[in-house]
Amino acid sequence: MHSARAARQDGFTLLEAVVALAIVAMVVISYLGIRTAAVGDGLEARNWRLAREIAEERLSEVLAGALETPPQSGIEQRLDEKYPDFSYQIVIGESAIGELEARIATDAAEDDPQQRDRNEWQQNRDTYRKASSRGMSALEYQDQQAAEEYERRVDNKAPSETEFEQVAVVVFFPKLNAHFEGQQESFVIKSKISTLALSGLTPEQARQIAESQTGGDASSSASGGGLPSGGSGSGGAPSGSQGGK
Numbered sequence: 001m002h003s004a005r006a007a008r009q010d011g012f013t014l015l016e017a018v019v020a021l022a023i024v025a026m027v028v029i030s031y032l033g034i035r036t037a038a039v040g041d042g043l044e045a046r047n048w049r050l051a052r053e054i055a056e057e058r059l060s061e062v063l064a065g066a067l068e069t070p071p072q073s074g075i076e077q078r079l080d081e082k083y084p085d086f087s088y089q090i091v092i093g094e095s096a097i098g099e100l101e102a103r104i105a106t107d108a109a110e111d112d113p114q115q116r117d118r119n120e121w122q123q124n125r126d127t128y129r130k131a132s133s134r135g136m137s138a139l140e141y142q143d144q145q146a147a148e149e150y151e152r153r154v155d156n157k158a159p160s161e162t163e164f165e166q167v168a169v170v171v172f173f174p175k176l177n178a179h180f181e182g183q184q185e186s187f188v189i190k191s192k193i194s195t196l197a198l199s200g201l202t203p204e205q206a207r208q209i210a211e212s213q214t215g216g217d218a219s220s221s222a223s224g225g226g227l228p229s230g231g232s233g234s235g236g237a238p239s240g241s242q243g244g245k
Contacts (some may be wrong), residue, residue: 044176050083051171051187058088058169059189065197074100076172083173091168092198095142097190098127100170104186158210159199164192 062066070145080086091100103121124138131141170192175183196206 028172031240045184047173047176048187050086051173051185052189054079054083054086054107055169055187055189058192059167062090062169062193063191063197064165065200065202067200070199077177084172086173088169088171092165095168097166100168101188104170107184137225158213159195159201159206160210161194161196161203163195165195165198167191167193167198236242 062071071090071092073096074089076087076089078087089100091097109210127138131138134141134144136144168188170186170188172184172186175185196203199206203207
């Protein structure tokens with residue numbers, strides 16, 4: 001009699017232990033999930049912060065005219081030694097920057113046809129708006145951009161503090177929870193920078209080049225008439241944007 005009652009009590013105690021273990025397991029699994037998500041969010045925030053810092057640092061170097069050689073537009077530079085899997089490009093010229101932003105938007109919307117259509121509509125609207133501001137059709141504006149880009153590449157005139165180029169620095173880095181191997185995020189920052197700062201020359205060197213090309217005094221082409229002080233790296237205030245999200 002007593003043994004049967006004890007057996008029933010032992011079985012009930014075992015059931016309680018199993019239920020308690022199940023509850024503990026659920027709590028632990030939930031906690032680990034929250035912790036994993038928090039770690040992922042922290043890593044993503046760290047990547048975006050690094051991307052912004054890298055972009056601002058590179059743009060500051062260009063603005064200050066501190067580069068030893070003029071930047072090559074669209075050439076990817078890897079940063080594996082200091083920031084593994086990070087890379088950046090310096091892109092020069094409004095049309096080249098427009099193509100870059102269109103490519104970033106297309107890559108970000110690869111799995112979303114509706115987003116791709118919205119991006120294409122946005123790009124066409126931006127082109128139309130820019131063309132209208134110049135009294136042109138969209139096709140005329142695109143032709144002008146292509147001509148200006150070609151002229152920029154072949155033009156050998158002396159750099160100047162009074163002539164500016166649209167410049168963008170884009171930083172690429174791995175996307176967490178990527179949909180495919182090699183998928184990347186991107187951070188873009190833009191500014192107008194003088195051709196003198198882009199050249200990396202001093203005003204005196206630019207003046208000598210201008211004089212050699214014209215055969216006379218061309219100091220005005222390398223002087224900063226009316227522009228804010230700050231040396232050869234004067235330029236507009238930078239603006240930043242994010243892509244790939």
